[in-house]
Amino acid sequence: MATEGKNLSQYDKNTIPNAKDFRFGIVVSEWNDEITEGLFQGAFDAWIENGVQKENIVRWNVPGSFELIYGCKKMQESFEMLDAIVAVGNVIQGETKHFDFVCEGVTQGIKDLNIQTDIPVIFCVLTDNNIEQSRARSGGEHGNKGTEAAIAAIKMAQLRKDAKFYKG
Numbered sequence: 001m002a003t004e005g006k007n008l009s010q011y012d013k014n015t016i017p018n019a020k021d022f023r024f025g026i027v028v029s030e031w032n033d034e035i036t037e038g039l040f041q042g043a044f045d046a047w048i049e050n051g052v053q054k055e056n057i058v059r060w061n062v063p064g065s066f067e068l069i070y071g072c073k074k075m076q077e078s079f080e081m082l083d084a085i086v087a088v089g090n091v092i093q094g095e096t097k098h099f100d101f102v103c104e105g106v107t108q109g110i111k112d113l114n115i116q117t118d119i120p121v122i123f124c125v126l127t128d129n130n131i132e133q134s135r136a137r138s139g140g141e142h143g144n145k146g147t148e149a150a151i152a153a154i155k156m157a158q159l160r161k162d163a164k165f166y167k168g
């Protein structure tokens, strides 16, 4: 089902692990900040609604989505106690193929971080044809992908915690 048929902000609170002791990082791209600030707010609000303490949320900004890779990597190195990190960006198609390379680069880079490092990095990057699609997915008619990403971060933090328990 595409986003068209669902609301990104809707989730079943009964399926969300207790998040009161989790610590989260969030790296926010400054490109298209009208959109990325909306995504950040969606994530922040979802964390607070699910019991995360404000002092357990660390935010860094980077210039553009391509820098999310390095920003998340350095945040992992700087804050080893984090339980998950959300990477927030918005890439909008322009006149050239640059969109393709930025989207592919940030996608592969964040994928690599999830393979090569221990702290989960959640992909909260909108890759849209136009600003209208971005607005619809950052608090508009299709909900907020930041909310979806924050919930994913809670679930992955719990999965990581459980894995450590079972590993002993």
Ligand SMILES: Nc1c(NC[C@H](O)[C@H](O)[C@H](O)CO)[nH]c(=O)[nH]c1=O
Pocket: 029, 031, 032, 063, 064, 065, 066, 067, 089, 090, 091, 092, 093, 102
């Ligand atoms: N066009 C968009 C960009 N481009 C900038 C790159 O992300 C990067 O900052 C630059 O190439 C320098 O390395 N970034 C976005 O996040 N969104 C765009 O639409």
Ligand SMILES: CC(=O)[C@@H](O)COP(=O)(O)O
Pocket: 091, 092, 093, 094, 095, 096, 097, 098, 099, 100, 102
């Ligand atoms: C994703 C981009 O970098 C893009 O918005 C830049 O626009 P253009 O392709 O017109 O240079």
